[in-house]
Amino acid sequence: MAEFVKEYAALTPEERAREYDAAREEWERFKASGLKLNMARGKPGKEQLDVVSGIFFRMLEHDEYLSDGEDVRNYGELAGLPSARRLFADILDCKPEQVFVGGNASLQLMYDTISKGFTHGLLHSSGPWFKEGMIRWLCPVPGYDRHFRITEDFGFEMIPVPMTPNGPNMDFVESAVKDPSVKGMWCVPKYSNPQGVIYSEETIHRLASMKTAAPDFLLMWDNAYVVHEFEGEYQPFPDMLSVCAEHGNPHRVIEFASTSKITLPGAGVSCFACSVENMTYLKRLLSVQAISFDKVNQQRHVLYLRSKQRTLDLMKEHAAILRPKFRCVEETLENKIGKLNIAKWNHPKGGYFISLDAMPGTARRALHLCHQAGVTMTAAGATYPYGLDPLDSNIRIAPSYPPIGELRKAAEILCVCLRLAALEKLEG
Amino acid sequence: MAEFVKEYAALTPEERAREYDAAREEWERFKASGLKLNMARGKPGKEQLDVVSGIFFRMLEHDEYLSDGEDVRNYGELAGLPSARRLFADILDCKPEQVFVGGNASLQLMYDTISKGFTHGLLHSSGPWFKEGMIRWLCPVPGYDRHFRITEDFGFEMIPVPMTPNGPNMDFVESAVKDPSVKGMWCVPKYSNPQGVIYSEETIHRLASMKTAAPDFLLMWDNAYVVHEFEGEYQPFPDMLSVCAEHGNPHRVIEFASTSKITLPGAGVSCFACSVENMTYLKRLLSVQAISFDKVNQQRHVLYLRSKQRTLDLMKEHAAILRPKFRCVEETLENKIGKLNIAKWNHPKGGYFISLDAMPGTARRALHLCHQAGVTMTAAGATYPYGLDPLDSNIRIAPSYPPIGELRKAAEILCVCLRLAALEKLEG
Numbered sequence: 001m002a003e004f005v006k007e008y009a010a011l012t013p014e015e016r017a018r019e020y021d022a023a024r025e026e027w028e029r030f031k032a033s034g035l036k037l038n039m040a041r042g043k044p045g046k047e048q049l050d051v052v053s054g055i056f057f058r059m060l061e062h063d064e065y066l067s068d069g070e071d072v073r074n075y076g077e078l079a080g081l082p083s084a085r086r087l088f089a090d091i092l093d094c095k096p097e098q099v100f101v102g103g104n105a106s107l108q109l110m111y112d113t114i115s116k117g118f119t120h121g122l123l124h125s126s127g128p129w130f131k132e133g134m135i136r137w138l139c140p141v142p143g144y145d146r147h148f149r150i151t152e153d154f155g156f157e158m159i160p161v162p163m164t165p166n167g168p169n170m171d172f173v174e175s176a177v178k179d180p181s182v183k184g185m186w187c188v189p190k191y192s193n194p195q196g197v198i199y200s201e202e203t204i205h206r207l208a209s210m211k212t213a214a215p216d217f218l219l220m221w222d223n224a225y226v227v228h229e230f231e232g233e234y235q236p237f238p239d240m241l242s243v244c245a246e247h248g249n250p251h252r253v254i255e256f257a258s259t260s261k262i263t264l265p266g267a268g269v270s271c272f273a274c275s276v277e278n279m280t281y282l283k284r285l286l287s288v289q290a291i292s293f294d295k296v297n298q299q300r301h302v303l304y305l306r307s308k309q310r311t312l313d314l315m316k317e318h319a320a321i322l323r324p325k326f327r328c329v330e331e332t333l334e335n336k337i338g339k340l341n342i343a344k345w346n347h348p349k350g351g352y353f354i355s356l357d358a359m360p361g362t363a364r365r366a367l368h369l370c371h372q373a374g375v376t377m378t379a380a381g382a383t384y385p386y387g388l389d390p391l392d393s394n395i396r397i398a399p400s401y402p403p404i405g406e407l408r409k410a411a412e413i414l415c416v417c418l419r420l421a422a423l424e425k426l427e428g
Numbered sequence: 429m430a431e432f433v434k435e436y437a438a439l440t441p442e443e444r445a446r447e448y449d450a451a452r453e454e455w456e457r458f459k460a461s462g463l464k465l466n467m468a469r470g471k472p473g474k475e476q477l478d479v480v481s482g483i484f485f486r487m488l489e490h491d492e493y494l495s496d497g498e499d500v501r502n503y504g505e506l507a508g509l510p511s512a513r514r515l516f517a518d519i520l521d522c523k524p525e526q527v528f529v530g531g532n533a534s535l536q537l538m539y540d541t542i543s544k545g546f547t548h549g550l551l552h553s554s555g556p557w558f559k560e561g562m563i564r565w566l567c568p569v570p571g572y573d574r575h576f577r578i579t580e581d582f583g584f585e586m587i588p589v590p591m592t593p594n595g596p597n598m599d600f601v602e603s604a605v606k607d608p609s610v611k612g613m614w615c616v617p618k619y620s621n622p623q624g625v626i627y628s629e630e631t632i633h634r635l636a637s638m639k640t641a642a643p644d645f646l647l648m649w650d651n652a653y654v655v656h657e658f659e660g661e662y663q664p665f666p667d668m669l670s671v672c673a674e675h676g677n678p679h680r681v682i683e684f685a686s687t688s689k690i691t692l693p694g695a696g697v698s699c700f701a702c703s704v705e706n707m708t709y710l711k712r713l714l715s716v717q718a719i720s721f722d723k724v725n726q727q728r729h730v731l732y733l734r735s736k737q738r739t740l741d742l743m744k745e746h747a748a749i750l751r752p753k754f755r756c757v758e759e760t761l762e763n764k765i766g767k768l769n770i771a772k773w774n775h776p777k778g779g780y781f782i783s784l785d786a787m788p789g790t791a792r793r794a795l796h797l798c799h800q801a802g803v804t805m806t807a808a809g810a811t812y813p814y815g816l817d818p819l820d821s822n823i824r825i826a827p828s829y830p831p832i833g834e835l836r837k838a839a840e841i842l843c844v845c846l847r848l849a850a851l852e853k854l855e856g
Contacts, residue, residue, distance in 0.1 A: 041503065049493075049501045059484045065477075073477045075469065075693045103531050104722040111717035119546060119558070119582065130547070130558045146719075153716045154547065265503045267724035288581045289539035291574075294532040294722065296695035 007341040008359075008422050016423055023419045027373060030413050035374035037410040042193070042352035043401040044265055047321045052263045052314070058303040059296065072299040075291045079283060080271070084298040088271045090308040091227060092257060093239040098273045100282070103293045106258040106270035110220060111150050113254055113272070116285050117183070117218070118154050123251050123281045125216040129154075129183065138176055138185035140168040142355055142383030142394045144193040147186040147222070151385075158385035161185075163192065167199035170206045180213035184220055190237045191225035194355040194383055194396040196348025204238055209247035219244075221255040224351075227308075227315050228261060230322040231349035234312050241273060250275040259301060261318070261352065262311060269294075269301045325399040329354055329411045336415035342422040345397075354397040355383070362421035363392045369417035375410045435769040436787075436850050444851055451847045455801060458841050463802035465838040470621070470780035471829040472693055475749045480691045480742070486731040487724065500727040503719045507711060508699070512726040516699045518736040519655060520685060521667040526701045528710070531721045534686040534698035538648060539578050541682055541700070544713050545611070545646070546582050551679050551709045553644040557582075557611065566604055566613035568596040570783055570811030570822045572621040575614040575650070579813075586813035589613075591620065595627035598634045605640040612646035618665050619653035622783040622811055622824040624776025632666055637675035647672075649683040652779075655739055656689060658747040658754060659777035662740050669701060678703040687729060689746070689780065690739060697722075697729045753827040757782055757839045764843035770850040773825075782825040783811070790849035791820045797845035803838045 011019065058064060065073055067083045079085065080101025089096040102109050116122070118129045129135050137151045141160040151158055159176060161168045167189070176182055187207070189199040199207075207219060221240050229235060244252045251274070259268030274282070305311045326348070333345055333356070345356040358366055364380040371377075378396040381387040397414070399407055439447065486492060493501055495511045507513065508529025517524040530537050544550070546557045557563050565579045569588040579586055587604060589596045595617070604610050615635070617627040627635075635647060649668050657663060672680045679702070687696035702710070733739045754776070761773055761784070773784040786794055792808040799805075806824040809815040825842070827835055 043503050046499065046502075049499065053490075056487045062481075071474065071477065073692050073695060075471050075688075105718055105720075107719060108717050115543060115547065119543065130556075146716075149716050153713075260503075264501050264724060266720045267501060267722045285581075288574075288577050289536050290533055291535060292533075292694045294695045294725065296692060297722065297725065 007339070008426060009341060011426070016426060020420070020423045020427075023416055023423065027369065027413075027416045027420060030416065031373045035409065035413070037374060037402060037406050037413070038376045039398050039402065039407070039410050039414075040376045040378050041401070042261070042398045044261060044318075045321065045325075045401050045403065048318055048400070049264065051317045051321070052304075055263055055300055055304040058300045064299065064303060067295075067299050067302065072295040077292050077295060078287055078290060079279070080293060081295050081298045081302065083302045084269065084295075087302055087305060087307070088257065088273070091311060092223065092255060092273055094241050094255075094273050097276055098241055098279065099271055100273070100279060100286075101269060101271045101293065101298055103270060104267055104297070105260070106222070106224070106256040106272070107146060109270055109272050110147070110222065110256055112286075113220070113282075114150050114154060116282070117216075120285055122216045122218060123278050132181070134181055136179065136182045138168070138173060138182060139385045140186065140192070141385070142194055142389075142396070143186060144188060144222070145378070145382040145387075147220070148385045151186070160385055163195060163197060165197060167192075167197060167203035170203055174206065174210045177210055177212040177214070177217060182212070183214050183216065184218035186220050186222065188222045188224055189240065190223060190235070191228060191348060191351030193224065193351065194353035194394075195346050196351045196353065196355070198235065198237070201238070204240065204243055205247070208240065208244040208249060208252065212252075217252060219253040221253050223255050223257045224261075226257055227311055228352070229315065229350040230319040230326060234315070235350070241275065245275070251278050254278065259305070262314065263301060263304065267297070269298050322400060325404060325407055326354065328404055328408050329397060329399045332408055332411035332415065336412060337418055340419065340422070343418055352398060352400055354399065356395040356397055357393045358395055358418055359422045359425055360391040360393045362418070362425050363389065363395050365424065366414070366417040366421035367395065369420055370414055373413050373417065375413045377414070435767070436847075436854060437769060439854070444854060448848070448851045448855075451844055451851065455797065455841075455844045455848060458844065459801045463837065463841070465802060465830060465834050465841070466804045467826050467830065467835070467838050467842075468804045468806050469829070470689070470826050472689060472746075473749065473753075473829050473831065476746055476828070477692065479745045479749070480732075483691055483728055483732040486728045492727065492731060495723075495727050495730065500723040505720050505723060506715055506718060507707070508721060509723050509726045509730065511730045512697065512723075515730055515733060515735070516685065516701070519739060520651065520683060520701055522669050522683075522701050525704055526669055526707065527699055528701070528707060528714075529697060529699045529721065529726055531698060532695055532725070533688070534650070534652070534684040534700070535574060537698055537700050538575070538650065538684055540714075541648070541710075542578050542582060544710070545644070548713055550644045550646060551706050560609070562609055564607065564610045566596070566601060566610060567813045568614065568620070569813070570622055570817075570824070571614060572616060572650070573806070573810040573815075575648070576813045579614070588813055591623060591625060593625060595620075595625060595631035598631055602634065602638050605638055605642070605645060608641035610640070611642050611644060612648055614648050614650065616650045616652055617668065618651060618663070619656060619776060619779025621652065621779065622781035622822075623774050624779045624781065624783070626663065626665070629666070632668065632671055633675070636668065636672040636677060636680065645680060647681040649681050651683050651685045652689075654685055655736075655743050656780070657743065657778040658750040662743070663778070669703065673703070679706050682706065687733070690742065691729060691732065695725070697726050750828060753832060753835055754782065756832055756836050757825060757827045760836055760839035760843060764840060765846055768847065768850070771846055780826060780828055782827065784823040784825055785821045786823055786846055787850045787853055788819040788821045790846070790853050791817065791823050793852065794842070794845040794849035795823065797848055798842055801841050801845065803841045805842070
């Protein structure tokens with residue numbers, strides 16, 4: 001079938017009707033085929049899991065039970081194995097004493113940080129946040145739904161911050177932090193979720209240096225995709241701990257990372273990194289809830305990943321699997337709706353998502369049509385606080401999980417649904 | 429050297445002086461030998477870790493990546509692998525749908541439960557506890573210091589409840605729970621920490637049936653030693669979920685357990701168990717902080733432990749290592765200070781501790797002397813809320829970690845220190 005090439009906005013009513021019938025027929029055909037496809041979450045595919053099977057073959061020798069002379073199989077070392085702290089410091093370009101290595105999920109560490117602020121306060125808080133009345137939080141949009149759910153869960157008022165190609169709109173941010181009730185901000189600084197934006201040098205320095213009214217203002221620096229290029233070479237990225245320190249605000253940032261998309265999703269190792277003073281403060285709070293995290297799994301990771309360089313080598317294997325999947329989705333979008341002027345999307349070189357902006361007022365409808373045709377997508381609005389996308393436009397596409405055949409089919413269905421939703425909208 | 433056999437209280441001043449000089453000389457000799465011994469924590473010894481090395485040899489075959497047809501290596505299943513939920517249900521004698529399988533530490537799950545009560549409230553709370561003013565909490569004493577630290581950390585007022593050979597003094601408890609600010613109670617129902625008491629049937633039924641003024645009153649049922657006999661056969665213990673349900677209070681209890689002292693300390697798998705309504709409520713809250721816990725480690729445990737029966741078989745191997753250690757400490761105590769009437773101690777058949785009550789007013793001094801002689805013990809007072817033992821008497825002995833030679837030496841030093849502290853006290 002020849003692809004339709006005329007901008008939808010320029011169609012005559014008759015052309016629109018014909019196009020609608022054609023798209024509807026296509027959609028009905030997909031629907032009738034009873035598919036069950038999923039592009040909802042940034043979940044690695046099976047090929048990626050198989051790439052790291054070697055990790056299961058660590059810890060088979062008794063000498064692997066020891067790390068720096070300590071038996072990793074017993075209690076102790078709340079902040080993690082020293083060797084694991086060194087590994088993450090290598091990857092994050094910070095110092096081992098700034099790193100706390102935790103359990104299987106950085107999400108848990110992030111939740112815990114916010115929770116600690118709420119119940120106990122942070123290093124420079126005057127007290128627990130629950131005593132301070134309304135807490136406000138900056139949320140770059142579109143952003144990561146699980147971040148927003150955490151701050152929503154604690155009743156914070158979330159303030160959407162528009163994203164630009166260089167990161168969050170810094171004029172907006174600098175103005176917002178003059179309010180002392182604005183206590184922090186979510187950031188995914190490298191390959192932002194979902195747009196794949198890399199924060200610029202200027203953005204980073206303005207975040208590190210800006211004057212905040214709250215003495216305990218916190219950058220939740222989720223460096224989830226720190227080594228997650230799937231296109232081109234590894235892009236070094238400034239160590240935000242150093243940048244903040246350089247500007248006299250060393251305690252402003254807590255950085256998070258994990259191996260969920262390096263080794264195994266949900267069975268990897270997570271960490272946070274922060275100033276040594278923050279570390280002392282947080283360790284004291286964390287010592288109430290934990291004796292130690294899973295150091296056996298930390299040791300497995302130290303033995304398997306070994307260094308940043310070896311980790312980057314492994315990431316190239318992931319990239320070889322992910323790259324064709326992203327290309328497949330982008331090509332499908334380009335071929336099927338590239339000329340219609342009903343959607344724009346980004347072309348990320350790392351991370352796990354493609355962010356698509358549909359014609360305003362059509363995202364929800366398009367995803368409903370997808371759902372009916374058997375394609376599960378991240379819910380419309382999910383990339384905004386409270387699930388409310390004011391333009392009803394942003395759609396997050398997660399190409400990593402499905403095999404490429406299914407992925408192409410899912411992308412095709414998405415295109416048909418975007419066409420139908422746009423035509424309905426134009427019809428008014 | 430012949431052991432001294434006369435009760436200290438009956439000594440003449442001269443005998444006391446002679447005995448003090450003899451004990452002091454012995455203590456100086458120990459001190460001079462520069463020992464570094466540790467009976468502080470319930471930490472398994474190296475022989476116990478070696479017993480479970482087989483667990484590292486799971487997950488080497490691809491077919492082990494699957495559990496009930498699902499790939500355990502990817503995200504998902506917040507409440508844990510169904511097979512892991514079945515395994516714990518088998519061990520705890522409850523239903524799989526009542527079990528949530530978490531990460532490496534039940535302490536974390538316990539902290540999280542209290543934290544959720546504080547920030548969000550529990551199933552039958554009128555709101556978050558932080559809005560309710562003072563929260564009070566029942567703490568059977570002597571008890572587990574890490575429990576008490578959690579409730580202290582949230583600013584709860586802890587009320588010590590005297591322990592009896594049948595569990596907490598229930599007349600006291602039933603009276604205390606008439607106060608609506610009393611929201612819950614710590615319990616280690618089987619082989620209590622540190623006394624090794626098994627709650628009696630009557631105690632359990634009174635806890636399950638008592639009228640509490642707080643609608644959200646919670647039994648924090650830490651079944652840490654559910655299969656942890658080291659002497660004699662496995663003792664079945666009632667499923668508290670059923671007992672509470674039987675008395676019309678199905679949501680009163682959340683039970684906790686882990687494999688920290690079955691497989692690997694700090695690298696095992698933890699769980700909680702509760703009514704299905706509690707589960708639904710807690711899962712909703714937990715879904716904000718976690719996508720899933722480490723299911724790979726859950727799978728390792730399922731493949732390695734297989735069933736309650738196989739777990740009990742494994743516990744016999746642990747028992748064979750632990751039993752001589754407990755005997756060694758008890759024999760040393762009996763030989764060295766058995767006739768002096770300066771201390772009493774229990775004779776547990778399971779769990780990880782011996783609880784010793786020294787002559788009132790001497791525990792702190794005795795442990796200070798131990799410390800000087802190179803023996804680290806759990807801090808005096810640790811078994812009481814806020815670290816305050818009103819009688820300055822209780823000492824928790826943890827025999828599991830040191831090799832038996834060191835253990836005997838450490839117990840001997842403890843005995844000398846108890847003698848010195850008692851003689852100083854009698855001197856007045």
